[in-house]
Amino acid sequence: MPLNQGFVLASRPQGEARVDNFRYFEKETPPVGPGQVLVRNLWLSLDPYMRGRMDESKSYAASQKLDDVMIGGTAGEVVASENPEFKPGDKVVCVNGGWQTYFLSDGKGVNKVDASRAPLQAFVGPLGMPGVTAWYGLNKIIKPKAGQTVVVSAATGAVGTVVGQLAKAHGARAVGIAGGPEKCAFAVKELGYDACVDHKAVDFAEQFKKATPNGVDGVFENVGGLPFKLASHRLNDFARIAVCGLIASYEGAEKSSLDDLRILLVKRALIEGFIVSDHIDIWGQALRELIDLAASGKLKWRESVVDGVKAAPAAFLGMLKGANFGKQLVKLS
Ligand SMILES: NC(=O)c1ccc[n+]([C@@H]2O[C@H](COP(=O)([O-])OP(=O)(O)OC[C@H]3O[C@@H](n4cnc5c(N)ncnc54)[C@H](OP(=O)(O)O)[C@@H]3O)[C@@H](O)[C@H]2O)c1
Structure with missing residues (x-):
């Protein structure tokens, strides 16, 4: 099985978040079981909401657990599947593929996208x-x-x-x-x-x-x-x-x-x-309109890309201070 590399939340920030609030890991991906799908994350989206999840205090969503893989939306490709909804080669976005290179899932929160209409990473940015x-x-x-x-x-x-x-x-x-x-x-x-x-x-x-x-x-x-x-x-x-x-x-x-x-x-x-x-009812319409605009060249955007999962913590902290210029992404492939 492939080697999964990523970051867990190691500790909660005292004041400003720091790179040592994250801990790097490498471990073998477990075998794909019945109903499961293995996604190779190609892009990780870094988003401001992650900062709130690092704290223990109550917010609109539960906080991230210590020692769990850092929460994060990803875009990637199915590499193995025991789930009838997916086949190898499918391009997908994962609501929480996490700060890691491989994501083993039961398929919930994994959605297929048509990457012929826009670059795959756009589906965690302007088209996500x-x-x-x-x-x-x-x-x-x-x-x-x-x-x-x-x-x-x-x-x-x-x-x-x-x-x-x-x-x-x-x-x-x-x-x-x-x-x-x-x-x-x-x-x-x-x-x-x-x-x-x-x-x-x-x-x-x-x-x-x-x-x-x-x-x-x-x-x-x-x-x-x-x-x-x-x-x-x-x-x-x-x-x-x-x-x-x-x-x-x-x-x-x-x-x-x-x-x-x-x-x-x-x-x-x-x-x-x-x-x-909270507004899942409008996602379908919003995405259709945004994807149409992008496919017709009427929607523009810019990306800030760092290479490799090890670059994620510093890029995340930079984004919180405005170092990004456009959608902040980590290219994982
Ligand atoms: N309500 C929701 O459901 C929802 C969903 C997604 C995002 N959001 C929120 O939307 C906002 C934008 O998110 P995003 O993903 O698009 O991030 P982003 O704008 O791509 O990146 C964050 C930007 O915030 C600006 N910034 C950071 N600290 C600042 C400060 N002290 N004063 C002024 N500007 C500062 C910086 O831009 P400049 O260099 O231009 O200042 C930085 O580039 C965030 O507040 C995020 O939490 C909310």
Whole structure:
């Protein structure tokens, strides 16, 4: 049987996560039993939610157990199967294939994908969970109308990349917030944002005001902290805020809050948090639309790729600080 290489969670972070919170392992893959399928993971998706799972504190999902393989979505190929749903050569995505090179499963959470329509790794990025997240928050919470202004933080990341392009397709003015001039230039030139403001610039607040001359009708919040605060002070009447993520506070450094609930009252604004896995009913439609857009060349994205499973911990920690430029992936093959 092939050698499986990967990482378990070795300890819980005290403050910021560190590479030594993960422990590398190598072990032989067990034989494939009745009903089981063995997947060779070719791509590992690194996602911010993993940071929350490393903590013991209660969240919307159970925390990751110590000494278990680190949780993670993967894309790969079936190499052996005793499950009638799968055959060797099938391209699949695994909801939790984990930070490892081989995944032995009973088939639950393993879904076949048509890799002739887009590169396999896109099915854990814009054509997977992050893309569906963007689709849900924009179409079901923000519901932009033509001419309205939608603000998107972490604008060039896995989720933000898709939000901006979907907002443009609705005829909205899309204003991104991203870290650094290179990301901001990419947001405007490649992703079609009308403007993108650098949250690291000394005059961030000033620039943000200039980029939203008609106020803000929709906020797709991925970050929290100062970007959220600025957007909440520019709301128009009946604005909608989709709270998708608060990455600025995942390591405990920064708290996000509305300065004053009165903002919501006087603007008759809506604020709604959501978790994409609660909305399984829309995944089929969202994925069909996103895959069609990608296959016709109308959806663009960028990837940050590191090579080999051993690179996963450092790449993950880097992503939490904005070192990624686009969807963060580990190429495992
Ligand atoms: N609700 C859900 O179901 C759901 C599902 C998926 C993802 N999410 C959330 O969506 C957000 C984006 O996820 P993603 O997978 O697309 O990640 P991503 O945007 O590809 O990567 C994270 C980005 O966050 C930005 N960032 C990190 N720390 C920051 C800080 N202190 N201040 C400002 N920006 C910071 C960085 O971009 P810059 O360099 O541009 O600042 C970094 O590149 C996360 O909050 C995640 O938890 C939620």
